[in-house]
Amino acid sequence: MKQRLRRVLDPLLPVGEFTRLDRRIVFTIWVAGLIQGFAQSQASATLPFTRDGLGLSDGEMSFLLGIARLAAFAALPLGWIGDHRGRRRPLLIAVSLIVAAGTVSGLVFEAWQFGLAHSILRTGTAAVSALAVVVLAETVSQSIRAYAISFYGAAVSFGSGLALMTLPLAEGGGDSWRIPYLLTGAGFLLLPFLIRNVPETEVYLEQPEGGHWTDLVTGQWKSRFWTVVSATFFAAAYGAVGAAFSTERLINDVGFTTGQTVLALLGGGTLGAVGFFVGGHLADSWGRRSTSLLSLTLALVGGLVLYSSTSPLLVVIAAMVSAFGTFAFVPSGGSHRAELFPTQLRSSANTASANAGMAGSALGLISGIWTIDTIGLSNTIYLLSIGVVLAIVLTALLPETKGQDLTAVSTDAR
Numbered sequence: 124m125k126q127r128l129r130r131v132l133d134p135l136l137p138v139g140e141f142t143r144l145d146r147r148i149v150f151t152i153w154v155a156g157l158i159q160g161f162a163q164s165q166a167s168a169t170l171p172f173t174r175d176g177l178g179l180s181d182g183e184m185s186f187l188l189g190i191a192r193l194a195a196f197a198a199l200p201l202g203w204i205g206d207h208r209g210r211r212r213p214l215l216i217a218v219s220l221i222v223a224a225g226t227v228s229g230l231v232f233e234a235w236q237f238g239l240a241h242s243i244l245r246t247g248t249a250a251v252s253a254l255a256v257v258v259l260a261e262t263v264s265q266s267i268r269a270y271a272i273s274f275y276g277a278a279v280s281f282g283s284g285l286a287l288m289t290l291p292l293a294e295g296g297g298d299s300w301r302i303p304y305l306l307t308g309a310g311f312l313l314l315p316f317l318i319r320n321v322p323e324t325e326v327y328l329e330q331p332e333g334g335h336w337t338d339l340v341t342g343q344w345k346s347r348f349w350t351v352v353s354a355t356f357f358a359a360a361y362g363a364v365g366a367a368f369s370t371e372r373l374i375n376d377v378g379f380t381t382g383q384t385v386l387a388l389l390g391g392g393t394l395g396a397v398g399f400f401v402g403g404h405l406a407d408s409w410g411r412r413s414t415s416l417l418s419l420t421l422a423l424v425g426g427l428v429l430y431s432s433t434s435p436l437l438v439v440i441a442a443m444v445s446a447f448g449t450f451a452f453v454p455s456g457g458s459h460r461a462e463l464f465p466t467q468l469r470s471s472a473n474t475a476s477a478n479a480g481m482a483g484s485a486l487g488l489i490s491g492i493w494t495i496d497t498i499g500l501s502n503t504i505y506l507l508s509i510g511v512v513l514a515i516v517l518t519a520l521l522p523e524t525k526g527q528d529l530t531a532v533s534t535d536a537r
Contacts, residue, residue: 136400138407139266148262149271151320152255153278155218158310159255160282162225163248165303166241167367168286171374172293176300177234181371182496187238188367189488192481194242198249202474205254206467207333210261211323213470214254218317220247222310229304249481253473260461261324261469261529266407269414269458273403276453280396280446284389290370294381326466326529334467339475343534347463347521348472352479354517357510358419359483362449364491364507365426368500369442376500377433387435391442395450402451411459412523416515418455421448423511430504462524465532483510 141149166173166188174184201213224244231237255275263271289303339348373379373387398418405414425445432438464472487507494503 136404137267137270138404139264141267141271142264145263145267145271147320148259148322149274151317151322152259152275154313155214155251155255155317155321156275156278157282157285158218158313159221159248159251160279160284161286162221162244162282162307162310163279164283164286165225165228165289165307168283168290168370169293169300169303170367170370172290172300173237176298177237179234180496181368181500182491182493183234185364185367185488185491185495187234188241188363189485189491191238191241191245192363192485192488195245195249195481196478197242197246198253198474198478198481199471201246201250202253202471203333203336205257205470205474209323209331210254210258210327210470211321213250214258214321215314215318217247217250217254218310219314220244221251222307222314225304225307225310229301229307245481249477250474252480253477254470256457256461257470257473258321258324260458261326261466262322265526265528267403268461269406269411269454270400270403272454272457273399276450276457277396277399279453280399280450284393287385287388290381290385330466330530332467334465334471336471339464339468339472344464344468344472347534348475350517350520351460351463351472351476354514355476355479356483356486357517358422358514359480360487360490360510361426361504361507362422362487363484364487365430365445365504367488368495369429372430372500373438377435377438379435383435387439388442391439391446395443395446398447398450399453401447403454405451406455406458407525410523410525411455411462412518412521414455415452415459415518418448418452419511419515419518421445422452423448423508423515426504427508430501459521459524462527462529462532463521466529469529 201217204213220243224240228237228240231240256272259271259275260268289306292302293300338344369388370384373384379387402414402418422445425441425448428441429438429445432441460473460476461469491503
């Protein structure tokens with residue numbers, strides 16, 4: 124019986140053993156991911172009510188969210204600091220920006236003020252997305268590197284789920300849309316814990332000399348860098364619109380009530396969340412590249428069905444498949460990016476990749492000011508899905524890095 128149970132659970136379990144240090148750092152970064160997920164998801168989770176509260180159309184809201192993502196290129200200096208002054212300090216700064224800006228978003232009165240606060244929030248999330256993965260990759264045991272990143276992804280997802288659960292608080296009309304944003308302020312209570320427990324990584328301390336941007340952009344690492352950045356960019360353009368307008372799609376297009384929408388997205392997302400751990404297990408056992416390719420394909424197919432079908436059952440299944448693929452990509456893609464670049468460039472490269480995702484998100488959302496209001500939301504998703512196909516092709520061009528020694532990364536294909 125135990126052996127049968129083990130076989131069933133094996134795809135969800137780590138390939139190697141977690142040490143005490145592994146567990147400690149994973150939990151610490153889990154807390155940072157929880158804060159990030161809750162704060163960054165409020166705009167999409169409460170989009171219909173935030174949009175009404177600010178007096179914006181669908182297209183105008185899409186444009187505002189897109190501009191905010193472009194402003195997140197301010198995270199690049201935090202990535203540079205991570206390579207030249209250590210990973211710990213910029214990570215803590217980024218989490219602080221998320222909490223402060225998320226809270227302020229609930230206090231503004233004009234659309235431009237909301238856009239400014241959201242820009243600062245997205246700067247923080249871009250930096251945390253990169254630095255949290257770098258800290259985990261450089262701290263935990265090599266055999267569970269991808270699986271450890273799964274917990275960070277799961278924390279962001281759990282925070283997003285909590286944000287979605289606050290949706291009923293936003294639908295009361297008037298200023299009710301502000302309540303979920305103000306709840307982000309609870310993150311201030313967790314900052315002292317992070318300050319005490321986020322470590323500086325031993326890998327960085329052994330190789331503290333940071334590299335230069337030219338090494339990534341035009342030097343020997345340019346081929347990997349531009350391939351990773353391009354793949355991230357194209358996939359994010361599709362994913363951002365799909366995620367941001369999922370609530371809008373189910374409430375206004377499919378006809379779900381607020382309660383049904385929460386149940387559909389939470390139900391699909393909860394079942395799909397096993398993708399984090401299946402993705403981590405496969406990335407540590409099967410390989411980073413192959414797992415990433417499978418994950419992107421599932422995210423693409425699930426998203427297309429979600430925006431095509433009006434069947435409640437198919438919508439929930441599509442949400443689950445899309446979530447599974449998106450979540451499985453977090454540990455495989457995160458560990459892959461960390462292992463593709465040397466220590467002196469790892470933080471900068473990962474931050475640039477996160478910002479490429481923001482830029483792709485911005486492209487998708489800004490284009491929505493024309494496409495959503497003219498050809499419709501679903502047709503916009505179909506158009507942006509071409510980018511995911513390009514991301515799959517580009518990812519297939521990258522070398523496999525499973526088992527990579529982070530202190531001895533080279534440009535030789537493996």
